Amino acid sequence: MPIHEQSLIRPENLTTHEEKIIDGIDVSGHWSTFIESRVVTDYNEQMEDEIAALPGGEFIHRCWQCGSCTNSCTVNAVNPEFNPRFWIYLIRMGIESELIRDKDIIWQCVSCNKCTYACPRDVYPEGVMKATSHWLELKGHTPQSPSAIFDEVCTDQIVDTGKIEDGRTLRRFMQKTGQSLLQDWIVAMIKQLVSHLPVSLLAKMGLSTLIAPRTSGWSGARRALKRYIEEQQTEQQMAVNPVVAGEEKH
């Protein structure tokens, strides 16, 4: 029963009255629950196109609302509010204000691709989730999510050196998100690791956090990637918000 997984009626819009008479008719109590109507006036007719213009969002138009994505979703099983099917519906209808109610959880998609596996229409819902969280940031609805910060830390490192080094990634991410490296579970983990790790390997790992491993002959790739990324970022900003991006450029 996938399609019933999200009610459009919100608890705060349901009212019952202890004692109420309308036009001489008694409408008190539970049997006469009222659903307050809600009026959506701010349809954003561009929303679907804007999200479709971002990487991953290309096939959103194929969705036929079967709900298989939500039904199979890893994060939905932990948090029922996480609902790809419903968000795709809102985006295609252009109901921006409703989508924004969930702005702080959309980035939590763990890219497990269970939805992609289940989707009968090749919407690639995983990509749509990424495009949507990207869109929320580009529009200024949310600050950069921890996940987006992590993506950036890793990508910068790869573009720069050709490789990722775990220790540096951890340090930079914690620093950028203002978290302590001394959380008790991290300390416990490192203690446990060090307690039985051979000294030679320990030294090697320590060294690689200081001197990052590099791909040799990488400088050409670095230059090419930097140039390409800059171009893409301008293009994406233009697709979502042509006016602002245009002004910034001049």
Place this chain on the structure above:
Amino acid sequence: MPTDQKNYKKVAYYPGCALEGTGHAYNRSTKAVGKKLGLDLVEVDNWNCCGAMEVKNVDPKIQTYLSSRVMSITANEMDMDVVMAPCNGCYHNLKKAEYELANDKESAEVVERLSKEAGHETYKAGQVETIHALDWIKHTIGEDGLRERVKNSLSGMKIANYYGCMYTRPRHIFPEKDAGPGSESTYRPHFMDDLLEAAGAENVEFPLKTACCGGAHTLSDSDMSTKLVLNILRAAEESDAEVIATECPTCHTGLEMHQIRAEKTLGVKTSVKILYFTQLLGLALGLKPRKVGIQENISSSTDFLKEKGLA
């Protein structure tokens, strides 16, 4: 068996970044098992990161380029046509790049442009076949070959085989899977089960073989990852498993990290052991624990292995 079976006895080896860092034990055990089995691994020259799980969120075409560079070196500089990647993430990304380059003109154009600017030959779809460490052992030595070579049977060891997300999803990037008898299944993968069973282990019925460990958000949404990992650890224990066998450094480290984190933050202790399938195979083939990097794992399984007569 793949239809156009290439010879996997000598393949290009793409360890990837994780195997030089937290996944070191996987690197060591993969190489040790290969050597023991008489298989030849030639490391890809000057390899770079495949794009991990993060680059695609910035731009999927950059990930395609990064993975294509690895395949370009394999084909054009090393003149080899099979690359083996033990990390699910690397394996997945190379497969995905292959699919994109064969099916998406725009990706192919971007890759051509970036390869030219970077100064190396452009990879063309079809030049290289990417395989996983599981395919490699399964298709060279196979179950029968393993059975003949087992020195210390894993008999009496109950194992939950954990494959994770990237090895089976999305289906379209794995055309050789779900291809009839003998092929791997994306719904119920079994290659690791097959190999470990040949090594004597008892595989338990484990429902979360392809569940997600939250690896993509292991640091950026740790609470979510801890919950997802805990599901996996508990399901394994409830299935009566003593060990979870892994085939990916991200899954493996995620399970180890969040096993500790679950204990520290949620007060839930689980004691199931976490070992790479290559470590288990190596032990069965008679390699010493040190040779397969048992002491490099975060979680300690030395006592357990002693109990089983393997250490």
